[in-house]
Amino acid sequence: MVNMTDNEASVIDEGAFSVRRSISIDAPIEKVWRAITEPEHISRWFGQTVLDGTGVGAAGTMTFEGYGTIPIRVEAIDEPRSVTYRWSNDDAVRRAGLEDDEARSTVFTFTLDEIAGGTSLTVVETGFDRTTDPAANMADHAVGWVSELDKLVALLEGDA
Template sequence: MTDSSSSVVDEETFSVRRTIHIAASVDKVWRAVTEPEYISRWFGRTVLDGAGVGASGTMTFSNGAAIPLRVEAKDENRLVAYAWSNDDALGDVPAELDEATATVFTFTLDEVDGGTRLTVVESGFERTSDPLANLEDHRTGWDSELDKLVALVEGEA
């Protein structure tokens, strides 16, 4: 990984952003951010009821919380967006995606010399119970999770 910049919070747009360079092909990174069995190896155990837009399921973390998840957008090898009900400040996780408080995280992939530039942007924090606390929690979360993604993908490259 040639670029290991940290996630950045934008309090004006209530979003978190991180861009990294991964020394692996776009195809390999695409699989890592779209295939549940691959996502489960670096993020949280992911189960989806399909592969396209509208597919829903859960992402379960080590604390046992099963976060409702849905594919919002997909452009093959370019962009995938997921909505999830992951309001850290609430404590209780809803059984289904809560449209009123869900945030959306979008992975955008670009082919660059030596691999792939991956950008994640998570937005919608203004709808959560404690926007500023959730922004900070997710900022540190994206740092940790994307570092694991890079280690996995580059380790297999």
């Protein structure tokens, strides 16, 4: 059995303006896939998610308590191996009350692989060079991916 305490923290690549985190989950790939692609499942561990459809191009919002609502769109899908989302969540833009701008958005991709005892999930978020404060945003998101993916592990392993 895989234990979430064995999962490493996020890694920031300042040169590539990216954040990466890989975790192991004691759950089958199909279950993890549903948890990262179906709004009703995403809403149980990440942000309250609403999409206007399914598949590439589906758009909607994610709402986080104490943070607000963020536009999100599905950019790519390779079921059940990877899904890519674009979101406009530049922290400085939000604090200034400005309109979210796709030019300052980042993209995150979940990649799944079957492993003994479950699923390996890697998230890579890129595009921080387009944000108003790349270093601060990468640091915030590195912490955020630890928190959010730990919730995903707890949910899926608790339901296993």
